[in-house]
Amino acid sequence: xxxxxxxxxxxxxxxxxxxxxxxxxxxxxxxxxxxxxxxxxxxxxxxxxxxxxxxxxxxxxxxxxxxxxxxxxxxxxxxxxxxxxxxxxxxxxxxxxxxxxxxxxxxxxxxxxxxxxxxxxxxxxxxxxxxxxxxxxxxxxxxxxxxxxxxxxxxxxxxxxxxxxxxxxxxxxxxxxxxxxxxxxxxxxxxxxxxxxxxxxxxxxxxxxxxxxxxxxxxxxxxxx
Amino acid sequence: xxxxxxxxxxxxxxxxxxxxxxxxxxxxxxxxxxxxxxxxxxxxxxxxxxxxxxxxxxxxxxxxxxxxxxxxxxxxxxxxxxxxxxxxxxxxxxxxxxxxxx
Numbered sequence: 119x120x121x122x123x124x125x126x127x128x129x130x131x132x133x134x135x136x137x138x139x140x141x142x143x144x145x146x147x148x149x150x151x152x153x154x155x156x157x158x159x160x161x162x163x164x165x166x167x168x169x170x171x172x173x174x175x176x177x178x179x180x181x182x183x184x185x186x187x188x189x190x191x192x193x194x195x196x197x198x199x200x201x202x203x204x205x206x207x208x209x210x211x212x213x214x215x216x217x218x219x220x221x222x223x224x225x226x227x228x229x230x231x232x233x234x235x236x237x238x239x240x241x242x243x244x245x246x247x248x249x250x251x252x253x254x255x256x257x258x259x260x261x262x263x264x265x266x267x268x269x270x271x272x273x274x275x276x277x278x279x280x281x282x283x284x285x286x287x288x289x290x291x292x293x294x295x296x297x298x299x300x301x302x303x304x305x306x307x308x309x310x311x312x313x314x315x316x317x318x319x320x321x322x323x324x325x326x327x328x329x330x331x332x333x334x335x336x337x338x339x340x341x342x343x
Numbered sequence: 344x345x346x347x348x349x350x351x352x353x354x355x356x357x358x359x360x361x362x363x364x365x366x367x368x369x370x371x372x373x374x375x376x377x378x379x380x381x382x383x384x385x386x387x388x389x390x391x392x393x394x395x396x397x398x399x400x401x402x403x404x405x406x407x408x409x410x411x412x413x414x415x416x417x418x419x420x421x422x423x424x425x426x427x428x429x430x431x432x433x434x435x436x437x438x439x440x441x442x443x444x445x
Contacts, residue, residue, distance in 0.1 A: 176431070176432070177434055180431070180434070184431075212436075213434065218436075219436060220434055220436040220437045222378075222382065222383075222437055223385055223386065224385070225383060225385055226385070227385050227386065227389060265383075267382060267436070267437060268436065269436070293383070
């Protein structure tokens, strides 16, 4: 049976279409989820896509983290539902308390839009098991508030537990602490990253197909569960 | 007659400004949210640099935050105000806040 993976749309979400396309390319069935519903429609995993939910009012991701559907996302994530937050989705998961730390304005104040080299530092997550540890990939990065910050104790814990999943290689584009581009929850089921793997799944539309592995990995993770 | 007419207009204007849920406003509260001292504030730095362009020297540092004005009724106690500030208006990972009743 084809696996069903939900993609949430909030007011101001931009990348839900590309996220759904990436899910389809990986061999799963994308299921549209609406921010105002209290219904995950029985999906096996959830993608919280990028964009500017609620116009980034208050703080990026702050309002969306309180949307009705997030009640179910948070409950199910705590029971092991794989959840992926990309860019604004990462900001939403941090604001929702599913991932530690926060994303703040890029150190140079510039919105950075470029193809970014990343290193996969953990394959022990639901979303990176199809990669090899230390593998370098190139996927687009496009964000103005992508600088990952967290307290010293949180950073030390992330490093000690191998929960830094993606790290910027080469010049750090936003001065994120410890070159962190993406992290995982303690159980490895929830992952958030600022760069956009869903834009790098087809050579016709992206710089590489390096991002597809994120979406194929979760199929393995769900099948194994 | 004339006075009554003005009175009606005033009542209506008052209703427009303060619809029923806010009719019992008893306090104005200010919540100021600032980036924690250890968090880099590139916006404040940019403002600081721009000050030299309007001919002002001697400002050592600028930090930029947010200022919220709330009108609350008497059901909102100080604990609730701090919950409003800490759970929504500020992100405690990166920001500090102060609550001031005016």
